[in-house]
Amino acid sequence: MKPIREIYPLLNEPRKIVITMHQKPDADAMGSALGLYHFLVSLGHQVTVISPTNWAKWLNWMPDSSKVVDFELNKEKSEQILTEAEWLFCLDFNTLSRTKNLAPKLDKYTGTRILIDHHQQPEVDKFVFGVSNTAKSSTCEMIYDFIVESGNVQRVTKDIAECLYAGVMADTGSFRFPAASASVHRMVADLKDKGLEHTKVHENIYDSYHENRLRFIGHVLLHRMDVYYEYNTAVISIPKIKGFNLKHNICRCICSLTQIFGIDSMHLNISRTFICSPILF
Structure with missing residues (x-):
């Protein structure tokens, strides 16, 4: 090249x-x-x-x-x-x-x-x-x-x-x-x-997201987030989820983990049903 x-x-x-x-x-x-x-x-x-x-x-x-x-x-x-x-x-x-x-x-x-x-x-x-x-x-x-x-x-x-x-x-x-x-x-x-x-x-x-995006993020942070302080690690796991009517699926929840004090390592486990853009949705 x-x-x-x-x-x-x-x-x-x-x-x-x-x-x-x-x-x-x-x-x-x-x-x-x-x-x-x-x-x-x-x-x-x-x-x-x-x-x-x-x-x-x-x-x-x-x-x-x-x-x-x-x-x-x-x-x-x-x-x-x-x-x-x-x-x-x-x-x-x-x-x-x-x-x-x-x-x-x-x-x-x-x-x-x-x-x-x-x-x-x-x-x-x-x-x-x-x-x-x-x-x-x-x-x-x-x-x-x-x-x-x-x-x-x-x-x-x-x-x-x-x-x-x-x-x-x-x-x-x-x-x-x-x-x-x-x-x-x-x-x-x-x-x-x-x-x-x-x-x-x-x-x-x-400032142009659909209501369902916020509901999805709220659901994931409440039900799908695990924090392991002894390892300075947080994990989000997203299986196939119905009920949010999301055409462009959302994986940016991982960015929310950066706001937790003491967390240095963040991991996202995601079903291949979802398509993840690593930066923005």
């Missing part, structure tokens, strides 16, 4: 580009994809974002989220777009298996695959260009770096700022995790200068 900086000189030549992310995209996946989408469109590229699966409705506030193609609902259209694309950006995942039924199509893709991701153990042989950095807070932070390092910081608009801020905020636990480095805060300051309304983004993500 060649360094991603080698594509910077090629950005000014318009081409057909596809951006994709992992299945059941969260705020970082969708935010990075749409942030990059707006940037590439501003350079004159023809860009399509394809999600391997559907996504939570609370992500639909992001600018141009309505243009994202759901592969599971539009397989023929997605395959045609992929066939015509010269570049394929893969964001917030580093193994093709993370894209569910889209994976075989990505594996057969004959154009240029480009990786931007912050997770461990990337399949580097699958990508022509890329950057993989586990020290980064989020893929959204890496998209910001990509824009800045390519010499296009002036192209960061309010729409891009909102998309990127959403992912960084989510993946840093609202900036309380160690990954919220000084560079993250400098990035946010620049996004504010570009018109970011951070309270609006926070409300769109954290």
